[in-house]
Amino acid sequence: MNFRTPLLLACLCLGVAVFIFFGERHWQSTTDRQIHAKRLFDIVPDQVDRITIRHPQEDVRLEKVKGKWRLKEPIQYPADEEEVKGFLSDLEYLESVEVFPVKNPEKDLERYGLKKPRFVLRANWGEDQIELRVGNETALTNVVYVQIQKGKPEVSVISRDLVDKLARSHQAWRDHQVLDFEPARVTKVILRDTMQEIELQKNKKGWDIMRPLYARASAQEMQNLLQALQNLRVKNFVAEDNSNNLLQGLNDPAVRVQLFYDDKKERVAALQLGKNDPNDPTAVFAKRSGSKSVFTIETNGLEVLNLSTENYRDRKLARFAPEAVSRIKIYHQDALFQQAMETNGAWQWSDATASWHLANDQAIQRFLMRLSALEVFHFISDTSMDLERYGLQSPQTKIELSFRSLQDSSIPPQLITFAFGHTDLQETFARLEQEPFVVSVLPQHLDFLALKPWDWKGLIVTQQDPKKVTHLEVKQGDQVFSLQRNQENWSSATGEKVDDVGADAVVGLLSQLHVKQWLGPDYMSGGAADYELSWSGAEDRKLKLWQREGRTIGFLEGVSNDFFELETGDATLLMQPLIISASSNILSANSNVVETGHP
Numbered sequence: 001m002n003f004r005t006p007l008l009l010a011c012l013c014l015g016v017a018v019f020i021f022f023g024e025r026h027w028q029s030t031t032d033r034q035i036h037a038k039r040l041f042d043i044v045p046d047q048v049d050r051i052t053i054r055h056p057q058e059d060v061r062l063e064k065v066k067g068k069w070r071l072k073e074p075i076q077y078p079a080d081e082e083e084v085k086g087f088l089s090d091l092e093y094l095e096s097v098e099v100f101p102v103k104n105p106e107k108d109l110e111r112y113g114l115k116k117p118r119f120v121l122r123a124n125w126g127e128d129q130i131e132l133r134v135g136n137e138t139a140l141t142n143v144v145y146v147q148i149q150k151g152k153p154e155v156s157v158i159s160r161d162l163v164d165k166l167a168r169s170h171q172a173w174r175d176h177q178v179l180d181f182e183p184a185r186v187t188k189v190i191l192r193d194t195m196q197e198i199e200l201q202k203n204k205k206g207w208d209i210m211r212p213l214y215a216r217a218s219a220q221e222m223q224n225l226l227q228a229l230q231n232l233r234v235k236n237f238v239a240e241d242n243s244n245n246l247l248q249g250l251n252d253p254a255v256r257v258q259l260f261y262d263d264k265k266e267r268v269a270a271l272q273l274g275k276n277d278p279n280d281p282t283a284v285f286a287k288r289s290g291s292k293s294v295f296t297i298e299t300n301g302l303e304v305l306n307l308s309t310e311n312y313r314d315r316k317l318a319r320f321a322p323e324a325v326s327r328i329k330i331y332h333q334d335a336l337f338q339q340a341m342e343t344n345g346a347w348q349w350s351d352a353t354a355s356w357h358l359a360n361d362q363a364i365q366r367f368l369m370r371l372s373a374l375e376v377f378h379f380i381s382d383t384s385m386d387l388e389r390y391g392l393q394s395p396q397t398k399i400e401l402s403f404r405s406l407q408d409s410s411i412p413p414q415l416i417t418f419a420f421g422h423t424d425l426q427e428t429f430a431r432l433e434q435e436p437f438v439v440s441v442l443p444q445h446l447d448f449l450a451l452k453p454w455d456w457k458g459l460i461v462t463q464q465d466p467k468k469v470t471h472l473e474v475k476q477g478d479q480v481f482s483l484q485r486n487q488e489n490w491s492s493a494t495g496e497k498v499d500d501v502g503a504d505a506v507v508g509l510l511s512q513l514h515v516k517q518w519l520g521p522d523y524m525s526g527g528a529a530d531y532e533l534s535w536s537g538a539e540d541r542k543l544k545l546w547q548r549e550g551r552t553i554g555f556l557e558g559v560s561n562d563f564f565e566l567e568t569g570d571a572t573l574l575m576q577p578l579i580i581s582a583s584s585n586i587l588s589a590n591s592n593v594v595e596t597g598h599p
Helices: 006-027 030-038 083-092 105-111 160-165 219-231 363-371 443-449 501-511 568-574
Strands: 048-056 059-065 068-071 098-099 120-124 128-137 143-149 154-159 186-193 197-202 207-211 234-239 255-260 266-277 281-290 294-298 325-332 333-343 348-349 356-358 378-383 398-403 415-423 427-430 438-441 471-478 479-486 489-492 517-520 531-536 541-548 551-557 561-565
Touching: 083 160, 083 363, 120 143, 120 160, 154 160, 186 219, 219 255, 325 363, 348 363, 348 398, 356 517, 363 443, 415 443, 427 443, 438 443, 471 501, 489 501, 501 531, 501 568, 541 568, 561 568
Parallel strands: none
Antiparallel strands: 048 059, 048 120, 059 068, 098 154, 120 128, 128 143, 143 154, 186 197, 186 255, 197 207, 234 294, 255 266, 266 281, 281 294, 325 333, 325 398, 333 348, 348 356, 378 438, 398 415, 415 427, 427 438, 471 479, 471 531, 479 489, 517 561, 531 541, 541 551, 551 561
């Protein structure tokens, strides 16, 4: 082979690659070419900024201003963005059913209705423009004759769908959304009727009522209000002047709504509501402030506009984050009942003796969650002048919460104090001492406040090193069985073989004993225990066990004055047989604990 042959082949391959890169990327399939050949216009909808429709009754002109479409003729009004975008999309994909030349322009255009077209559409972007002239319907009635440019010697036939849109009045192009705003950006709302004005303000903590009284506002109600206002739609456009405002109730509107953004001092949206439409009892007259256009709105969309401060008040008794609480104090009749304090992520608990112990974290978190979820049943009074009447001068129960700053630990703790008074019929009076209001809550929602002194006690009863336990004694009835640890093995005082693994498991559980729940000091009324476990090591301990109605009740001498319930699995492990063979039956495989009596 000649050495130049590979070189020629390489050059040929390179040429083909260049041809493919620069040529084929612009190729279209036969189907694509056929589709584009049928399309009347080559436009990019987003680039169009002016639309004009010459109509037999009126001319309609729309312009894009600062990215939004507006009607410019025959009236000035915001345009329906989705309607305009949909129309431009239809225009982009408008296809001809048939195209044929015009041989005699004077006669042919007259016959096709194009000498004096019914509608003329022009769409502009920059210096570019397209034109569509609409003539008569064909004999098929669902298609029409059009000319895409005046003087062009050809006529196209298109579907009448787009033409039907051109035939509409300017009302069809108007924005039917009553208020154009972004709910998330609204930080101030003013609602006014003929009797009062309500001002609501959003801050870092949430919404507050600023007038006619200062109170916390409901975040959910504010969300509902803003969403309802954004969803309002015009039912009918009525007039473009103020000539009938008196009859429509818009000279002195029944309700005014104003919305503000935080970064703008001027209002961003405002609405006036007048009287009900006498011809349509389901609609009310309305207009945007600063506009002469009058329209109607469905009344069922205005139900959220309840001009009562109670409607917008936060129905949570207190607004706080349970995870931010650092200390709890509970008082009964002004005397400290118990308290809890979080230190390094763990809660400690104390009764009135101020002796601190590890607390049941889950029980405290449940308490705080229930407290944070409490809702107001009724708003009773906006002042705290007559607290004695509601049992709140010396409340039956008072709860004081201290809060740490989650962002800055140097900020002094903040306080919230709950006070609960007496119960009248089906409501219990309550208040936050940091607020002037008296409210009521449902008594059935306060069951979690009926705390017992042991409800917050930690569930860990013992914490020892199991390896330091050297002696274990088990008593069942009158029989006593002793085990002694000798290095790694256990031996019985009677010389019987011991289950070392089982003994280690029992000692391990006794050294890290957890309870299921505390039952208080008076749960058992007496009687000998069914089972006793005594062990010695760094500390001497004795655990007494009773089995009652499928539950195992325990008492640990010298550690707590309260009885407790054990988990079933733990109780089973503690009372398992520990000897492999024995002449006696205590702790052997045929040993059983018999249930006797009841608490």
